[in-house]
Amino acid sequence: MPETVNAHFFAVINPELCTQCGTCETRCQIQAIQNTDGLRSIIQQKCIGCGLCVSTCPNNAITLIHKDKSQDTVPPKDQDDWYREKSKSRSSV
Numbered sequence: 001m002p003e004t005v006n007a008h009f010f011a012v013i014n015p016e017l018c019t020q021c022g023t024c025e026t027r028c029q030i031q032a033i034q035n036t037d038g039l040r041s042i043i044q045q046k047c048i049g050c051g052l053c054v055s056t057c058p059n060n061a062i063t064l065i066h067k068d069k070s071q072d073t074v075p076p077k078d079q080d081d082w083y084r085e086k087s088k089s090r091s092s093v
Helices: 023-027 052-056 079-091
Strands: 009-013 033-036 039-042 062-066
Touching: 009 039, 023 033, 023 052, 052 062
Parallel strands: none
Antiparallel strands: 009 062, 033 039
């Protein structure tokens, strides 16, 4: 089970619509948007697919794309199930 819960989506920036205003980078809570030589891009390994960048982009340059079904994670059924999974992952370390 992953340490963070991710959505089944990831963000993508359309470079033709992006004006490099930086709003998305400022609003991203987990710093998944980087500025490299004046161009914003999403760090896919960090993006949790929350959509905050999508909702704050003034130019609608960011969209959420559904991940490959093989990357989908299934949340635990209840708190007990979560504790069992957490215990298994810690005991295998």
